[in-house]
Amino acid sequence: MSSLTDLCRYPIVQAPMAGGPSSPQLVAAVAEAGGLGFLAAGYKTADAMRHEIEQVRAATGGAFGVNLFMPQPALADPAAVAAYQAYRGSLAAEAATYGTPLGDPGAGGGDDAWDTKVAALLAEPVPVVSFTFGCPTRDTLDAFARAGTYTIVTVTTAEEARDAQWAGADAVCAQGIEAGGHQSTHHDDPRADHTGIGLLSLITQVRETVDIPVVAAGGMMRGAQIAAALTAGADAAQLGTAFLACPESGAHPLHKQALTSPMFVRTALTRAFSGRPARSLVNRFVREHGPDAPAAYPQVHHVTSGLRGAAARAGDAQGMALWAGQGHRMARELPAGELVELLAAELRTAGRG
Structure with a gap:
């Protein structure tokens, strides 16, 4: 199985953004430029997920990933x-x-076609699979390992990261409270609303808890911010909002415009x-x-x-x-490949390239 650093030229990951933004065109463009692009399987059928995977494979030989939503408990x-x-x-x-x-x-249902999607990804493996809203069982993670798929569990606390390592994940994605879209807490506790951990503190806490690779996520829009995350102990940086404004993004035009609009x-x-x-x-x-x-x-x-x-x-x-991270006003309307190259250049300027 490849390591995280073997998968792409730059430590830049395009976040999976469910609901349309993570189009196959965006994922392929990021992969072609040397980053790691992610399809978002959330809210899609297994057949739709397969179709998007086929589109990415037809467009690039670069590495890419698929993100799955964990099944959620019934409202009882x-x-x-x-x-x-x-x-x-x-x-x-x-x-x-x-x-x-x-x-x-x-x-x-509450399971987002979990079993069908997992079966499809085991039958026709992709390089990387990540998970949101929880951690799979060891049996599931072991099955992906046998298929040659690198697994990443999204976490919001050091405790969640520890549990992911114990379950057999290859890496964790540490999501700071600055991140746009859903907070990937493993257990949704209403009493903990708005009490998440900032990215740099979270990276440090996770790094001191686990010894598997850490991908940082949360509000980053510039190469210098990626450099700060790497310095704090991350192995790569995942950006979502930064890619929303790209022409390849499937985000609605009004969503793209809102990122830098004085109305928001x-x-x-x-x-x-x-x-x-x-x-x-x-x-x-x-x-x-x-x-x-x-x-x-x-x-x-x-x-x-x-x-x-x-x-x-x-x-x-x-x-x-209008999902957006805290750095949304720094969005740049660039083709995804150019954005990856620019972020990499900024990272080199900051002494981390």
Whole structure:
């Protein structure tokens, strides 16, 4: 099995961004430039995942990865169910405004077709598979190892990193609270909302806990920031928001524009769109619904999916999930390959290339 440093020319990883941004074109362009690109299998069928893998393989011989969402527990606690139902009711006016029904909370189940996707990736292995929202069992990680696939578990604490190493992961991705999109906590505790750890502190804590490679993730937009993460003990850096504005990104044009728009000047962690803490640009939907959003993932995600789609079709960025890290205003509208090369040049300038 290849090591993490053997997989790509530069220690630059394009984050898996579910919902469309991590297009096969983006992943292939990053791989061709010497970085490690990631497809996001979340919210897709296994067949759709396979099709995207085929597209990447047809476009590049470079290394790439696929990210899987871990199965989530059922919403069983009566108080949690009641909070979810109340939140669903509060969205009726949004549905009327956009002229679309609320989504089915049971769509896709809570396992995101986990078994089918794992079976597909074991039957036709890809170089790397990463995991979000938890850690697979040792049996699953061992199966990927036998298939020759490098495994990375996304973590938000040193304890999660320790558990991932014990389970047999090849590496961990340490996600700081600065990161855009969902926080990949292994157990969603509403009492811990907004109490995540900053990236540099997290890298140090994880590095002192495990002896497997560490990929850093969280708000990085420049080569100098990557250099700081490497100096802190990371082996590579994963960037998501930095690649959102690339022409190959599948992000909606309004999402790309919002990254540097004076209308969106800050981000916040919110459950408003999915029921899990996720960092988004603050828009009307976040302000109006964030305070009442319950811990109910993926139920809230499915219920709001139609609203988000209708807002995008209407050209209304105020109703969309505008995932973004804290460094979003430093986004550069460059082709993905050029961005990888520029980040690598900046990294060399900072003395880490």
